[in-house]
Amino acid sequence: MNNLAPKYIQAIAPYQGGKPITELAREMGLRVEDIVKLASNENPLGISPKAEFAIQEALLDIARYPDGNSFALRDAVSKKFNIAPNQIVFGNGSNDILELAARAFLTADCETVYSQHAFAVYPLVTQATGAKGVVVPAKNFGHDLTGMLAAITAKTRIVFVANPNNPTGTLLAKDELLAFLRQVPSDVLVVLDEAYDEYLSATNKSEALNWLKEFENLIISRTFSKAYGLAGLRIGFGVCHSDIADMMNRVRQPFNVNSIAQAAAVATLGDDEFVERSYALNQAGMAQISLGLKKLELAFIPSFANFISFKVKDASIVNQKLLENGVIIRPIANYGMPDYLRVSIGLFSENARFLAVLEQILKSNI
Numbered sequence: 001m002n003n004l005a006p007k008y009i010q011a012i013a014p015y016q017g018g019k020p021i022t023e024l025a026r027e028m029g030l031r032v033e034d035i036v037k038l039a040s041n042e043n044p045l046g047i048s049p050k051a052e053f054a055i056q057e058a059l060l061d062i063a064r065y066p067d068g069n070s071f072a073l074r075d076a077v078s079k080k081f082n083i084a085p086n087q088i089v090f091g092n093g094s095n096d097i098l099e100l101a102a103r104a105f106l107t108a109d110c111e112t113v114y115s116q117h118a119f120a121v122y123p124l125v126t127q128a129t130g131a132k133g134v135v136v137p138a139k140n141f142g143h144d145l146t147g148m149l150a151a152i153t154a155k156t157r158i159v160f161v162a163n164p165n166n167p168t169g170t171l172l173a174k175d176e177l178l179a180f181l182r183q184v185p186s187d188v189l190v191v192l193d194e195a196y197d198e199y200l201s202a203t204n205k206s207e208a209l210n211w212l213k214e215f216e217n218l219i220i221s222r223t224f225s226k227a228y229g230l231a232g233l234r235i236g237f238g239v240c241h242s243d244i245a246d247m248m249n250r251v252r253q254p255f256n257v258n259s260i261a262q263a264a265a266v267a268t269l270g271d272d273e274f275v276e277r278s279y280a281l282n283q284a285g286m287a288q289i290s291l292g293l294k295k296l297e298l299a300f301i302p303s304f305a306n307f308i309s310f311k312v313k314d315a316s317i318v319n320q321k322l323l324e325n326g327v328i329i330r331p332i333a334n335y336g337m338p339d340y341l342r343v344s345i346g347l348f349s350e351n352a353r354f355l356a357v358l359e360q361i362l363k364s365n366i
Contacts, residue, residue, distance in 0.1 A: 006130065008128075011127060013334075015120055015124055017040060018039030018330055019037075019039060019323070019328050024328055028323065028326070030326050034326050035327075036350045036353050036354060037328040038329050038343050038345070038346045038350060038354055039328045039329050039330040039343075039344060040231070040330070041166070041196075041226060041344045042225075042226075042229075042344065043226060043229035044281065044285075044345070044346040044350065045229060045274070045277060045278055045281060046229055047229040047230060047264070047268070048229065048267060048268040048271040048274035049271070050267040050268060050270060050271045050274070051265075051267040051268040051271070054267035055260055058262075061259065062260070064259070065255055065259075066257065066259035066262060067259070072263075073090065073257075073265050074088055076265075076270070077237060077269065084242065086246075087212070087239055087241065087242050088237055088238070088245065089239075089240070089245050089249055089252065090235070090237050090257045091235070091236045091237065091238065092234045092236075092256050092257060093223060093225060093234040094193070094195055094221045094223035094236030094237075095236070096234075096256060097221040097248075098160075098191065098221060099121075099125045100252055101125075101191055101219055101238070102128065102131070103125075103128075103129065103251045104244075104248045104250065105157050105158060105189060105247070106126065106130075106131040106157055106158065107130070108129065108130035109131075110156070110157040111131060111134050111153065111156045112131055112132075112133050112156070112157065112158045113152060113156055113158075113160070114133065114134075114159070114161075115136050115138055115143045115144065115148065115160075115161075115165070116136065117165070117167065117168050117335050117337060118138075118162050118165055119166050119167075120335065122160040123135075132155075134156075136148045136151050140170070141165075141309075142165055142168060142170030142172065143161060143162075143165065145172070145176060145177070145179075145180040148180070149180065149183055149184070152184065152185065152188060156185075157189060158188070159189070159190045160193065161177070161190060161193065162195070163177065163192060163194060163206070164199075164200070164303070164305040165305075166195065166196070166305065167309050167330070167332045167340075168303075168309055168337075169302070169303025169304055169305045169307060170304070171200070174206070174207055177208075178211065181215050181218065184217065186217055188217060189217050189218075189244070190217060190218050191219045191221060192208055192219065194208065194220055194221065194222055195221070195223045195225070195226055195236075196226055196304070196305035198275055198278070199227060199305055200304060204304060206220075208220050209239060216241045216243075216244075217244075218240060218241075219238055219239070220238065220239045220240065221236060221237070222237055222238075222239070223235075223236040224264075224265050227275050227278045227282075228265070228269075229268070229274075230264055230265060233260060233264055234261060235264075235265050281345075282306045284348070285346060285348065285351050286306075286308065286345055288352075289345065289351050289355065292358075293310050293355075296355075298310050298312055299311040301340075306344060306345045307330075307342050307343060307344045307345060308342070309343075310342075311339050311340050312340075315333070315338060315339050315340060315341050316331060316333065318358070318361055318362075321361045322354075325361075326357075327354050329341055329342060329343040330343070
């Protein structure tokens, strides 16, 4: 029956998320409460108290379909980021925004351009349309913008850029990114994936929303899954020219964002204190894990997100040993980095547990 699907669908390797805590508990015979998960770049603080209250309120109306146009959330995002309502597209997570862009603008004779070691969803949404993905070798584990420009051809329809990048955590300088956008042909869309922008310092924070007036071919994707803590509700949004938003909304599934997610997102957008606490915790945890990796004499990639990728001998074996000890992090061999593992920033105690178990494993010579 597989042969009924097009060849380009058959060739897709499904996206593999971080191992769930309950799955590891079953596999290893561990107690759920004894497991630390630092694999999926989630917010260790959980959700905003305002979002929790909004969820409880929204449950009372759960028997009804959600607002398919996300009016309240559209208004909140519009006011928060000073964006016209018709420039916003909502998705079932920011992954959905990436897929909507691909479905709206790619055909089998098109190409996309993205960096080596960039988010795994870029090639997935490309393959799902039958288009060809062009991978540009990374530069210091980040985007080589010069190389990406050179890879653009008459067939190129979309260029994907993650900033900060996942899984390497690298950050492009704003002046370099702006210069890049000014050199990309106007008939080539640039999808700028800013899933981790809330973890950037005030100096490094993106100015891309201000660039939309200059670049009609720019799509910016954001998520509520990271600093806002709503990963389980799956909600994200894209901001772009109204004509592009119109095309993306035409291929969007009806009611693609559920009512609970909409209510929680509106509430958490109004909780700046929660996001500030999330940022501060991440900064402290980043310093804690970085120092720990240095003490273990392990090389790592300085990160601007809420995770760190580090190099270790026999990475797959180390990862397995961590799992056996109830610590879930992320192997990234599928990103072309077989000697690296990625650890998300957690609570102080979770970070300490990871470092202690990792040290024990390394001392045992595996």
